[in-house]
Amino acid sequence: MMTADFADIVRDETSGKDYAKTLNIAADAKGVKLQLNVKTTREIESMELPRVTDWKQYYYRFLADYDMKIEIDGQKDRVKGEMLHELMFL
Numbered sequence: 001m002m003t004a005d006f007a008d009i010v011r012d013e014t015s016g017k018d019y020a021k022t023l024n025i026a027a028d029a030k031g032v033k034l035q036l037n038v039k040t041t042r043e044i045e046s047m048e049l050p051r052v053t054d055w056k057q058y059y060y061r062f063l064a065d066y067d068m069k070i071e072i073d074g075q076k077d078r079v080k081g082e083m084l085h086e087l088m089f090l
Contacts, residue, residue: 001029008039014046015058017089033071038085040064049088060087 006020021040027033040062049057067080 002027002034012046012058012060015048015056015089017058019060019087031073033069035069037067038064038083039066040085041082044084049090053090058089061085062087 003026005024005026006022007024008021009018010021011018023036023038025034025036025038042063043060044063045059045061047059049059062085064083064085065080066083067078069078070076
């Protein structure tokens with residue numbers, strides 16, 4: 001019922017992990033249509049997590065701009081702003 005598309009893939013130099021700087025989420029089900037675009041503007045924080053596995057795990061926090069269009073039973077709304085989002089490689 002939901003789709004997610006990832007774009008602007010970059011590689012973190014410290015971890016060697018790839019991640020998307022742009023995320024597009026869409027949904028269309030049961031009278032609800034949603035289009036959410038999240039564009040990362042900068043990395044706020046990144047760290048290797050404490051070792052609890054045989055492999056390295058990482059945490060990232062980003063600042064991003066978002067633009068969301070939503071329609072519920074024919075009623076439309078749109079919101080834009082700035083947000084924090086997080087990513088973990090476990």
